Amino acid sequence: MNALKKFFASTALAVSLSAAMAGMVEAAQLRIAGGVGVLFAPIHVMKQAQLLEKHAKAAGQELTLDMVSFPSGSAVTDALLSGNVDIVAAGVSNALLLWSRTNGDVKAVAAVSGTKSVLISKDPDVKALQDFKDTSRISVTSLKVSNQAIYLQMALDKEFGDPTKFDPMMVQLGFADGVQSMMNPQGPTDAMFAGPPYYQQLLKHPNMHAVLTTLDVAGPTTNLLAFTTTAYHDANPEAIKVFLAALGEAQALINSDPEKAAELYLASTGEKFTPEELAAIFKEEGNVFQSMPLGVHQTAAFMAKIGLIKTKPESWRDFFFADLQSLDGAAAAN
Structure with missing residues (x-):
């Protein structure tokens, strides 16, 4: 807290x-x-x-x-x-x-x-929430309280019964900085919960893919x-x-x-x-x-x-x- x-x-x-x-x-x-x-x-x-x-x-x-x-x-x-x-x-x-x-x-x-916001990963082995590793790092604009952080916690609560499960993996980065981190092969993050137009930018790259969207979690x-x-x-x-x-x-x-x-x-x-x-x-x-x-x-x-x-x-x-x-x-x- x-x-x-x-x-x-x-x-x-x-x-x-x-x-x-x-x-x-x-x-x-x-x-x-x-x-x-x-x-x-x-x-x-x-x-x-x-x-x-x-x-x-x-x-x-x-x-x-x-x-x-x-x-x-x-x-x-x-x-x-x-x-x-x-x-x-x-x-x-x-x-x-x-x-x-x-x-x-x-x-x-x-x-x-x-x-819609989209949880994007550049790890080819991560296709669903259960595939994230302890070493994964996911960027959101504000820890715990941003819209994307809330939706991710909702998804974790539905999937695992534990909305805090990914807390150690979370990194706070603004959207623009998050995109830069994802585009950098040595960047500190390998996933990002992004809103538009940032998720569109990332999904243009062949090594990036969607794991889930806010429509999956909460609908429009x-x-x-x-x-x-x-x-x-x-x-x-x-x-x-x-x-x-x-x-x-x-x-x-x-x-x-x-x-x-x-x-x-x-x-x-x-x-x-x-x-x-x-x-x-x-x-x-x-x-x-x-x-x-x-x-x-x-x-x-x-x-x-x-x-x-x-x-x-x-x-x-x-x-x-x-x-x-x-x-x-x-x-x-x-």
Whole structure:
């Protein structure tokens, strides 16, 4: 649990500051903490197409989007709780950890996206989980608490009844560093649990193969949530409505016109893909671009089971604000 203590220690000084935001007036700028990668595509499409500004104007508001990035998850946490960003787009596990740690003061506004991740090995003898050796080294972006780490623990629990079985094999590397390690014949890892577009990069190489995917473990699921503090949410109801409308349009565009969405995403990020390559990735099996959550409760239940969060929520509604809960599709969300 040392990793959890370190994660939470960085939030301790900032938690009390969130209460000061309760008196905020409606913001003229919406500051969203996010990153790059397919999961963040709806936020980049929203930014590049100025969808937030469009929906704000339609509602008689003036609101602009400022997308900011941070070097670490703890820095994002501090920024949210101290009021230096308004909404964070981050993994389901991160949102649940903060929801638990703040006793429900942090909740999700909406689902952003979900994509398949793939556990890849370059050891030809490793075809299934039981084939991994004690000497195997598997990279994930954060030990224990990243989306991929959670799914791997879920798979281990199903296969062996022991979610900690691979703990000695786990190595913490960011996606880009993980790919470099896998590409290096002398690199420290021989397996990686990778999200898109990184697993696509690795699977182009003949000595790499898939062992399992998150679809095998949990089916299509939401991986990325947009979440904020109760103080910000309650003080800025119009900004929340505009954000939800803009996010919904961005998600719909990815689903209906992935080529156009790819162009917008690449214009925002400057990443080195062609629009055709990225559009193909958007259309891959298992991707979910919708505001209603899919499969998040099973993640929450598992995190409670292994002690990562202290309370098991009864449903997704417990760790989401009420904005989505009366809309079409809410009854089917989970």
